[in-house]
Amino acid sequence: MGKYFGTDGIRGIAGSELNCDLAFKAGAASACVLGRSLDRKPLFIIGRDTRISGDMITAALIAGLTSGGADVIDMGVLPTPAIAYFTANNAFVDSGVVISASHNPYEHNGIKLFGASGYKLRDEQENEIEALIDDFGSVALKTGADVGIKKQWQGDPAEEYARHLAGCGRQLDGLRVLIDCANGAASKTAPMIFSLLGCEADFIACTPDGININDGCGSTHLGKLSQAVKDGGYDLGIAFDGDADRCLMIDEHGDEIDGDRIIGALAAYMQDEGKLRGSAVVTVMSNLGLLEFLRDRGITSRITAVGDRYVLEDMLASGSNIGGEQSGHVIMTDYCTTGDGEMTAVQILSMIKTKGLKASDISRIISSFPQIMINVEVRNDLKKTIGASDEVKAIEEEIRSLFGDSGRILIRPSGTEAKVRVMVEGKDKELVTAMAHKAADVIRGLAQKA
Numbered sequence: 001m002g003k004y005f006g007t008d009g010i011r012g013i014a015g016s017e018l019n020c021d022l023a024f025k026a027g028a029a030s031a032c033v034l035g036r037s038l039d040r041k042p043l044f045i046i047g048r049d050t051r052i053s054g055d056m057i058t059a060a061l062i063a064g065l066t067s068g069g070a071d072v073i074d075m076g077v078l079p080t081p082a083i084a085y086f087t088a089n090n091a092f093v094d095s096g097v098v099i100s101a102s103h104n105p106y107e108h109n110g111i112k113l114f115g116a117s118g119y120k121l122r123d124e125q126e127n128e129i130e131a132l133i134d135d136f137g138s139v140a141l142k143t144g145a146d147v148g149i150k151k152q153w154q155g156d157p158a159e160e161y162a163r164h165l166a167g168c169g170r171q172l173d174g175l176r177v178l179i180d181c182a183n184g185a186a187s188k189t190a191p192m193i194f195s196l197l198g199c200e201a202d203f204i205a206c207t208p209d210g211i212n213i214n215d216g217c218g219s220t221h222l223g224k225l226s227q228a229v230k231d232g233g234y235d236l237g238i239a240f241d242g243d244a245d246r247c248l249m250i251d252e253h254g255d256e257i258d259g260d261r262i263i264g265a266l267a268a269y270m271q272d273e274g275k276l277r278g279s280a281v282v283t284v285m286s287n288l289g290l291l292e293f294l295r296d297r298g299i300t301s302r303i304t305a306v307g308d309r310y311v312l313e314d315m316l317a318s319g320s321n322i323g324g325e326q327s328g329h330v331i332m333t334d335y336c337t338t339g340d341g342e343m344t345a346v347q348i349l350s351m352i353k354t355k356g357l358k359a360s361d362i363s364r365i366i367s368s369f370p371q372i373m374i375n376v377e378v379r380n381d382l383k384k385t386i387g388a389s390d391e392v393k394a395i396e397e398e399i400r401s402l403f404g405d406s407g408r409i410l411i412r413p414s415g416t417e418a419k420v421r422v423m424v425e426g427k428d429k430e431l432v433t434a435m436a437h438k439a440a441d442v443i444r445g446l447a448q449k450a
Helices: 020-035 054-067 080-088 123-134 157-167 186-197 223-232 259-272 288-296 308-318 341-355 359-364 383-387 390-406 429-449
Strands: 009-013 043-048 071-077 095-099 108-114 176-180 200-204 236-240 247-250 280-283 301-304 322-324 371-377 407-413 419-426
Touching: 009 020, 020 043, 020 054, 020 095, 020 108, 020 123, 043 054, 043 080, 054 071, 054 095, 054 108, 071 080, 071 157, 080 095, 080 108, 080 157, 080 341, 157 186, 157 341, 176 186, 176 223, 186 200, 186 341, 200 223, 223 236, 223 247, 236 341, 247 259, 247 341, 247 359, 259 280, 259 288, 259 322, 259 341, 259 359, 280 288, 280 308, 288 301, 301 308, 308 322, 341 359, 371 429, 383 407, 383 419, 383 429, 390 407, 390 419, 390 429, 407 429, 419 429
Parallel strands: 043 071, 043 095, 176 200, 176 236, 280 301, 280 322
Antiparallel strands: 009 108, 095 108, 236 247, 371 419, 407 419
């Protein structure tokens, strides 16, 4: 992670940590770095989620991009993977930008960039942009005819994207699903997608007002969806996050289907269909039960650091076409260049329809080890230092010695929030819970002393 870029772009509280000045500088610097090798003005497309600060940050970013000599198309509210899709599949687009803070509360926002291939920028490109932000006087802002302009997209991008996703699945007549759009970007696209697929779909958290994004809803708040699925007799519940790049699910009994189970089910389905290539690429946070399931199916797994960008890098290097995170980021490179929650839902529903499954069949395929995750609030300027402290290393070693091969501990600073994440996993749930809280207390104490 750099000074401004975390694991998923530039993030912060809108108006303070991520203010208009930073957005302007990031835009101008991005135009300079990404347009350097072109003999014309670069063209950026911009999408955003529904949070109230989106218009403000978008306006400042567009001002920076056009001042840096880039032309811009404002695509409006769209899921993150839609911007990646349009960037990758239109030769005239040089970069895509998404204004979103994903699953975070409405007061946060972020800026994430995709290169012309539809993949997130390489570390060295982000480093170049950061260097120019810090040395902004060296950025040659354009004048006269060299200033960029705003252009228009031909057609309705939301409808175009919905038709693309529907075309990647099969007709779903006879299925009843309840979909939680997190009052985010999926509110615009999901109703179109599932109407095209022919299933009976109802929606909750689908009326964004700028401040209700992720508020008690979406993939980080599954309680309401779980109860509604049980009460309504639905076949499946689907929950997106604010920018719809992740997806979690609820089976017909109201039980959660997390990202590990989704990845396992899709990998097995792709294996049965003769479409699986390489390995299933997952992160250090993935449950040991998933790794056992994959091994029993004869599917190799590859383990990366946390962050969908690291999963994707490994997938591309190893020639694998399925990977993701327990949190619901699922990447299928046959269809997309980044995690896509709506595509994940389309593929799972197509699998259920094709194989005549119930959603609970997915829940049962993996016997997960008890796993406890505790997020400890730690200031951004302290989280790396505390995570690497001697006290934290000592508690990690204590827990490793206690569990041996029957469990594990992972402590890491969040790449997107002011938190240190503690994960403990093992076969004994009571012991796992006790050790997770012990480790969290150590971190909490260090944060309070600092």
